[in-house]
Amino acid sequence: MTAFHTDDPQPKPFRVADRLREAREAAGQQQKALAALLAWDPAKLSKTESGTRTAITEADVRAWADATGMSDEDRDETLEILAHFKVNEKSWRDRMRHGRRSVQLQYNELYRKSVRFRIFQTVWVPGILQTPGYARQVFTDLNELDPDTPRDVEADIRTRMARRDHLYDSNKSFEVILTEAVIRTLLVEPPTMLAQLVRLEDLLDLPNVRLGIIPQGRRVRTAPQSSFVMYDDLAIVEGFVIDNPYQGAQAERFAALMERFWADAVEGPEARQLLRQAITDLPK
Template sequence: MPLGTTPSGGMTLPPNSTSGSSNVHEARDALGKRLRELRQAADMSGRQLAESLSWPPSKVSKLENGRQTPTDDDIRKWATVTGSAGEAEALLASLHTLEVQHAEWQRILRTGLKPHQQELISWDQRTRLFRAFEATVIPGLLQTPEYARARFAEGIRRLKLPNDINEAVAGRARRQEILYRPDKRFHFVLTEAALRFRLCTPDVMIGQLDRLVSLSQLPNVRLGIIDFETQYATSPWHGFWIYDNERVLVETLSAELDLRQPQEIELYGSAFEQLAAVASYGRAARAIINRVIEDLVPDASEDSS
């Protein structure tokens, strides 16, 4: 998984995915085209604009062609130099919408892991129906502290983040209290691969799988497992979370996609229903989990000896 700092913890998106990644690129391109229009309306070449702002010419090209996301300061300076100060607020609104859709981990987590956990709690509180699909990891709300620690440690290593792992693990544990609220409903669908990937030691994984068995029996939690022999109706490209019918979160290696357009939510809702339809539930799901536990026991015994 990329990080495990969001609830999703999914795979990177495929190159031709029709998910929100394409919309993010379109939004960045549209912002770049608008910046180019303002420059051309001011009868300035890219080089002239760059020189007036003491920028390298390549920066102007990257911004106009959607290969680099501008900062607030970039937008304000561009609007001022091109005599378009009145356009600044509209441009900033477009930029901030883009930043919400595509938030890079280095920016989200620059102050550590704990603040992002707190932000997720606020969404948890107002959501009534959670739908989550995971192809490679155990969802954050279902993780044991030991499994969560392994996921956070991976993110800290990869992105060289401030190490507040103890606070982050405690924050995730507090988030999990929501599972016991009767006014909330949860529908999780996992692949068998998510149960078998060695993302932690065998003994930690066994504890994690035991927890899945226990949580699957909560009255407001529906846990589905898609075993290896299942014929898929839709490809399990990556993990995602759907919050009611308001928001979809997708986690990639570099960023978190926050999708809120109705057509995107409908697309992911349809994909979730197709994945859920081929999953096993109840005793059948627990049988798959217990089979994986049995396969792990010999390795756990070796580690402890």
């Protein structure tokens, strides 16, 4: 199976942000009070804690540690995490320098090498199930969130569509669970959504594809939070601009989640009915 390293996805400073926030809370300080103590704009402090500010420096961490009374050990661990983030950030920028196609190619390789796929999606139709029109809007949205990345949407679409052939490989199995929000939320124009919903209904007939939908308005056992894909025993949690890999015991938790979600999902005729109703309810 293709190696997927932890420094491959777009890095994020959330682990640093979490540690800084926890230090402030442990010190019993409010954000405004700490901002004043650091002589920071409150917005800067808020963005630092939320992980949306990526330009965190070693001096920032040291000043925060002094102001909140962090132990030397916690401060040094946070600085180590920050250093790792900075390395990963450069790696991600290098990979994205020529656009998203390189990332799509890496995922295509995962699809080629893997045999069992377990896919859970709360927002978007999974990439391997997308129509070209739906994928075009997804890539357009991602580019708006990451304006520094070179844009070649049509090349991105062609690369993503290349993986669809794996759906017809009888040696591979696909277990896909969608929340009903995926087939109801109009991320694309109604005609494009119509083609996408028809495509999903067609996939119900493939023998190696198990497609389930968690209906809205029903009691569920487990909250459907982050979307994820399992490539054999590798789990990758998907976000708007960040994908994070998990292996070993952590990946096993996602496998267990998938089984719980199947208990809440409908399949076969019931799933087909939900798709057809979503088609009927599309704006004319």
